[in-house]
Every structure is written in structure tokens, then in C-alpha cells.
Amino acid sequence: MSYSARKAIFDNFLGNAPHWYKTTIVAFLLINPLILWSLGPVIAGWVLVGQFIFTLAMALKCYPLQPGGLLAFEAVLLGLTSTDTIMYEIQSNLEVLLLLIFMVAGIFFMKNLLLFLFSRILLGIKSKRTLSLMFLLVAAFLSAFLDALTVTAVVISVGVGFYGIYHKVAAGIDYKERDDITTDEEVYEQHRADLSQFRSFLRSLMMHAAIGTALGGVCTLVGEPQNLLIANTANWEFGEFFLRMAPVTIPVLFAGVLVCLFLETTKIMGYGATLPDAVRKVMEDDQAEREAKRTKKDNWNLAMQALVGVWLIIALAFHLSTVGLIGLSVIVLASAFTGVIDEHAIGKSFEEALPFTALLTVFFVIVGVIFDQELFKPIIEYIFTLDRDSQVAAFYLANGALSAISDNVFVATVYVGEIKQAAINGVIDRDAFDLLSVAINTGTNIPSVATPNGQAAFLFLLTSGLAPLIRLSYMRMVIMALPYTIVMTIVGLIAVVYFLKPATATMYEKQLINHHTVEQLKSDGKSKGH
Structure with missing residues (x-):
């Protein structure tokens, strides 16, 4: 192949993206099979997640749909996930x-x-x-x-x-x-x-x-998709969901207000412009x-x-x-x-x-890799070895960290499924299940503001037509969210550890709720085909 032909192919690849960016994506695609064959699917899965986050971080250099889509396509070809898993994620979302x-x-x-x-x-x-x-x-x-x-x-x-x-x-x-x-x-x-x-x-x-x-969004049953999932699993109605979350969400809301006023007063971290x-x-x-x-x-x-x-x-x-x-x-x-x-x-x-809809569907492929390769399972197994108070704090922090690098809906789905199974198996009691459910919901919603890929709304803003107009890049979003992330995460952790208490309920009510949990698990298992 002549030099001019190679140059034409390279110029067409990812359009006007910088040459170093094109070379990086090509390198990702070439090394992924080598990592899979030499280090195994789990390491390859984590590397793929990191590469996809890179495409999100460079959204102003190239819209993530194309490079992220190529990585997702390769993941399916390499067997890191399957089209059945992808279709299940699409149907669920x-x-x-x-x-x-x-x-x-x-x-x-x-x-x-x-x-x-x-x-x-x-x-x-x-x-x-x-x-x-x-x-x-x-x-x-x-x-x-x-x-x-x-x-x-x-x-x-x-x-x-x-x-x-x-x-x-x-x-x-x-x-x-x-x-x-x-x-x-x-x-x-x-x-x-x-x-x-x-x-x-x-x-x-x-x-x-x-x-x-x-x-x-963290406060109510309808605020975020994972809220509804958790509420259905725990059999919480709108009012009960709000009251159970309130010991954590209300202090965090006040903390957010104070951070807003502080940032606009001090004019730091990119804030304060009039x-x-x-x-x-x-x-x-x-x-x-x-x-x-x-x-x-x-x-x-x-x-x-x-x-x-x-x-x-x-x-x-x-x-x-x-x-x-x-x-x-x-x-x-x-x-x-x-x-x-x-x-x-x-x-x-x-x-x-529609471009963001396509990007989100590509994101479900990455989520499928996380699911099929059980990338989060070692973390969950370790947390269950801790005592109850430590479990609540650990679930909150683990959900926050994992949501920031993947997707809060997916993380909540995985974790609530694990604690539901643990409750049915007798590993944890109903009170522990309730506390962990609150920790999962608040963990996936609050610390996940750290990165644009943590929440769909943040990712939507990053990839919207407005972001390049006002020069809102991935790293700028991370930096501007940092004060909120630190304060809200710490306040949420303190609230989860010290303010969160089991709700009072009669033994009969707990038996009814546990029965609902078992039936819901059976229903979920049938719908997934597991």
C-alpha cells in the first residue's frame, strides 16, 4: 500500500481528531487482545474500562461514540461480553x-x-x-x-x-x-x-x-432510575423511601448549599464569574x-x-x-x-x-463487560466479611468509587442484587438489608458527582452541544465538581455512619417484606433467564 493511501486512511480515521489521539486509540485496539491472552479476562476488562473512560475524558477532541464504539465492538469480538448481555442491559434501561x-x-x-x-x-x-x-x-x-x-x-x-x-x-x-x-x-x-x-x-x-x-435526585423514589429499583426490592413506598434516605440526603443538601455559597464567594475552582x-x-x-x-x-x-x-x-x-x-x-x-x-x-x-443515546448504548456494552467478568465481585465479597457498621460505610464508599468510574445505575443493580441474595440466604437480617440499601442508594448518587461518567445527567452535559461552546471539558468538570465531591461525600459518610438507624417494624411486617424480597428475586431471576 502506497504512502498516500495509508495517509488517506489515517486521515479519515476519526476525522479531525489529533494524530496523537488516533494513534492512542489504535494502540488500545492492538494491545487489548494481547492483554486478554496474556493476563486474562479480568485484567483485560479493567483495562477496557480505563480506556473507555479515556475516550470520555477526551470528548472535546473526539466525540466518544466512535472510539468508544470501536472498543465496545472489540470487547464483543474478544468474548469479554455477549450480545445477549448487551440486549439485557438495553432492555433494562x-x-x-x-x-x-x-x-x-x-x-x-x-x-x-x-x-x-x-x-x-x-x-x-x-x-x-x-x-x-x-x-x-x-x-x-x-x-x-x-x-x-x-x-x-x-x-x-x-x-x-x-x-x-x-x-x-x-x-x-x-x-x-x-x-x-x-x-x-x-x-x-x-x-x-x-x-x-x-x-x-x-x-x-x-x-x-x-x-x-x-x-x-437522591432524595425520592423517582429521582433516579436506581432509586426505583432499590425501592421495589425493599418494598418501600414514596414516603418511606424519602424518610429512610432523609438522615443522609438532608445534611448533604445543606452541605451542597454551603459549598455553592462558598465557591461563589471565594471565586475558586472556576466559579465566581459574573x-x-x-x-x-x-x-x-x-x-x-x-x-x-x-x-x-x-x-x-x-x-x-x-x-x-x-x-x-x-x-x-x-x-x-x-x-x-x-x-x-x-x-x-x-x-x-x-x-x-x-x-x-x-x-x-x-x-x-440521538448521538448521546447511541453513546449510552455503547456504554451498556462496557457495563456488560463489568457484569460478565464480575469485576466488582471481589469487592462485594470482602465487604461482607466486615461487621455491620463497617459494612454500611464500606458499601457507601465502594458504591461511590465504582459509580464514579462506571455507571451508578449499573453499580446499584449489582450491589442491591447481592444484598438481596445475602438476606435470603440468611447472611444478613432485615435491618442490615435496609441500612445497606440506603448506603447503596446514597453511595451511587452522591460521590458519583466526581466524574461525568458517574451520572447520566453529567455525561449528557459533557457530550451536549453546549459543552464545547462554553469550553466545558471532562477535566474541567472534574475540577469544578471536586469541592462538591469532597464535602458531600464526607458529610454523606458521617450521616451514614452516625445518623442512619434501623427503622422500627413489627416481626410480622418484616416477614411480609422478606417474603416480598424472595418473590422479587425469583421474578428477577426469571426475567434474566438465570
């Missing part, structure tokens, strides 16, 4: 995938309303500390009753809208005339400093909101112009989007259907009553979510 496909697209049809509301909030609140605290608390409240991915989709949509307005004005372009806001080549020199500060301002708000989704006066002026002018030119048709569209928003909240709050199907109803209602009937216009609503 179908609601999450439908949520991404339909709910995020539904939010697209409400972006004008969201921009209308958040513009008033952002321009009306002059204090950055107050604004940051509001973003954190609103995201926490919404995530407790809706879901973190939906809330993150809203925040991303708002962030892109704000950024686009000023970026185009800074380039001397009418924001209505051009869609491209990805390059700074046309930005006037005098506007570059303000644009850089504006990016920092938006980054901090996005991170406060992302942390808020974790703070709220909205530049020039940007505020542009956004105020844009808001005034929009209001002056708003027609009856525009007002009707905003009103209909508001009504659809009310439907969305009611449907989610009362769990009228799965989140994905509710999102589909939002698409139908919002587009039908705002005049969006062209298939190409509707197609734009799916552009944000």
Missing part, C-alpha cells in the same frame, strides 16, 4: 433510552418559553451568589420529582440560547440570520474578553445545576426587541408551550406513564399547536439527544 429520545426532543419545542422565563430570572437577579443558589435549588427540586436528564436538557437548552444571542452580536451578526455559533473567528477583538467571561459565567451555572440534579455588563446589555436589548416584536401568534405559541409544560409536570408528578412516552406526548402537543408540522423542522429536535 429502555425507559432511559426512550427518555433521551423523546423527552429531550420535547424540550426542544419549549425552548422559546424556557428562554423567555430564564431570561427574566437571569437578568432580574443581579447577585451571582443568589443566581447560582437558585440554579442549584431549582434543579434539585425538579430532579426530585421529575428526573435529572429532563432537568439537564432544560438547562442545556437555556444555556445554548443565552450563549447564541451574545456570540452572534459579538461577531457583528444578527442572531436571527445565522445559526453557526461554534467558531470565534468572526468575533470582534474587543468582545473576546467579555465572551470568555461569559463562558465562565455559564460554566459555573451549568455545574451548579448539574450538582443540583444529584442533590435532588455576567459582563456588555453581555447583560445585549441580552436586555434582545429581550426588549423580542417583546416589542412579539405578535399574537408568538404570544399564542408561548401560551401553548406553557400549557404543555403544565401537562408535563402533572404527567410526571403523577407518573401517568413512562417518562419517554410522556416526552412523546410533549412533542405531539407542542408541535401540533405551534405550527411545527414539517418533518425537517421536527427532525432538528432529535439532533441533540
Whole structure:
């Protein structure tokens, strides 16, 4: 093969990614079979997990779908997992995938309303500390009753809208005339400093909101997918789930609030940037112009989007259907009553979510490797050798650490299955099962904010179209989350060890709950085919 042919192949491989990155991915693909054959599947599995995390960390160099997908494809060829396991993971997470496909697209049809509301909030609140605290608390409240991915989709949509307005004005372009806001080549020199500060301002708000989704999501049965799994296993209703988690989640929530105020006051770790006066002026002018030119048709569209928003909240709050199907109803209602009937216009609503949906499916392959190679099993077996108090703390920390490097839903699924089997086998009693369930839920939700791959909402933000616009890279997210990670993890650990106590229950109630646990285990075993 000639040099020109080899160069053409290499240039096409992963497109515009840096040459060193392409070479690294090729090296990964070449050494993985050697590691498998020489060191065994367990070591090869851990190496693969590390390589996949690398592709996530380099998301701004190359979208992780392609390099991560190649690693996942190789894992199947090498026998580290199977297509049956992958299909089981996909089926188990179908609601999450439908949520991404339909709910995020539904939010697209409400972006004008969201921009209308958040513009008033952002321009009306002059204090950055107050604004940051509001973003954190609103995201926490919404995530407790809706879901973190939906809330993150809203925040991303708002962030892109704000950024686009000023970026185009800074380039001397009418924001209505051009869609491209990805390059700074046309930005006037005098506007570059303000644009850089504006990016920092938006980054901090996005991170406060992302942390808020974790703070709220851990509190309730519907906040995160693994919460529902744990609640069903333990036979906890909505109120009982909240009360059992409260000794840990409430102190952690207050700790998160204090960290938010501390970061915005000290202006460390990338926080504290304020909205530049020039940007505020542009956004105020844009808001005034929009209001002056708003027609009856525009007002009707905003009103209909508001009504659809009310439907969305009611449907989610009362769990009228799965989140994905509710999102589909939002698409139908919002587009039908705002005049969006062209298939190409509707197609734009799916552009944000579908790449991430594909990436998440690739992630399930990596999860399949972890499952099939039992990479976490030695950790679980060691924890069960400890006394009860040490077990609770160890489960909390182990779930947090493993969630940060893999996925909190998967980690919770594995661990709750292990303690369920241990309870049925008589290794632990019902009280220990309850305490460990709380430790698993809080462990997978709180320390996992350390990395973007720890929570789907964080990964969604990292791989969204907003992240490269505001220069939010993997390592920047890790650094900005670090103060929250340290404080929230420590406060959660203290609460798990000292505040968490077994709930009182009669022997008859415990027998009923244990019976439910046995029946649930049998049902799960049949569905998995095990």
C-alpha cells in the first residue's frame, strides 16, 4: 500500500481528531487482545474500562461514540461480553433510552418559553451568589420529582440560547440570520474578553445545576432510575423511601448549599464569574426587541408551550406513564399547536439527544463487560466479611468509587442484587438489608458527582452541544465538581455512619417484606433467564 493511501486512511480515521489521539486509540485496539491472552479476562476488562473512560475524558477532541464504539465492538469480538448481555442491559434501561429520545426532543419545542422565563430570572437577579443558589435549588427540586436528564436538557437548552444571542452580536451578526455559533473567528477583538467571561459565567451555572440534579435526585423514589429499583426490592413506598434516605440526603443538601455559597464567594475552582455588563446589555436589548416584536401568534405559541409544560409536570408528578412516552406526548402537543408540522423542522429536535443515546448504548456494552467478568465481585465479597457498621460505610464508599468510574445505575443493580441474595440466604437480617440499601442508594448518587461518567445527567452535559461552546471539558468538570465531591461525600459518610438507624417494624411486617424480597428475586431471576 502506497504512502498516500495509508495517509488517506489515517486521515479519515476519526476525522479531525489529533494524530496523537488516533494513534492512542489504535494502540488500545492492538494491545487489548494481547492483554486478554496474556493476563486474562479480568485484567483485560479493567483495562477496557480505563480506556473507555479515556475516550470520555477526551470528548472535546473526539466525540466518544466512535472510539468508544470501536472498543465496545472489540470487547464483543474478544468474548469479554455477549450480545445477549448487551440486549439485557438495553432492555433494562429502555425507559432511559426512550427518555433521551423523546423527552429531550420535547424540550426542544419549549425552548422559546424556557428562554423567555430564564431570561427574566437571569437578568432580574443581579447577585451571582443568589443566581447560582437558585440554579442549584431549582434543579434539585425538579430532579426530585421529575428526573435529572429532563432537568439537564432544560438547562442545556437555556444555556445554548443565552450563549447564541451574545456570540452572534459579538461577531457583528444578527442572531436571527445565522445559526453557526461554534467558531470565534468572526468575533470582534474587543468582545473576546467579555465572551470568555461569559463562558465562565455559564460554566459555573451549568455545574451548579448539574450538582443540583444529584442533590435532588437522591432524595425520592423517582429521582433516579436506581432509586426505583432499590425501592421495589425493599418494598418501600414514596414516603418511606424519602424518610429512610432523609438522615443522609438532608445534611448533604445543606452541605451542597454551603459549598455553592462558598465557591461563589471565594471565586475558586472556576466559579465566581459574573455576567459582563456588555453581555447583560445585549441580552436586555434582545429581550426588549423580542417583546416589542412579539405578535399574537408568538404570544399564542408561548401560551401553548406553557400549557404543555403544565401537562408535563402533572404527567410526571403523577407518573401517568413512562417518562419517554410522556416526552412523546410533549412533542405531539407542542408541535401540533405551534405550527411545527414539517418533518425537517421536527427532525432538528432529535439532533441533540440521538448521538448521546447511541453513546449510552455503547456504554451498556462496557457495563456488560463489568457484569460478565464480575469485576466488582471481589469487592462485594470482602465487604461482607466486615461487621455491620463497617459494612454500611464500606458499601457507601465502594458504591461511590465504582459509580464514579462506571455507571451508578449499573453499580446499584449489582450491589442491591447481592444484598438481596445475602438476606435470603440468611447472611444478613432485615435491618442490615435496609441500612445497606440506603448506603447503596446514597453511595451511587452522591460521590458519583466526581466524574461525568458517574451520572447520566453529567455525561449528557459533557457530550451536549453546549459543552464545547462554553469550553466545558471532562477535566474541567472534574475540577469544578471536586469541592462538591469532597464535602458531600464526607458529610454523606458521617450521616451514614452516625445518623442512619434501623427503622422500627413489627416481626410480622418484616416477614411480609422478606417474603416480598424472595418473590422479587425469583421474578428477577426469571426475567434474566438465570
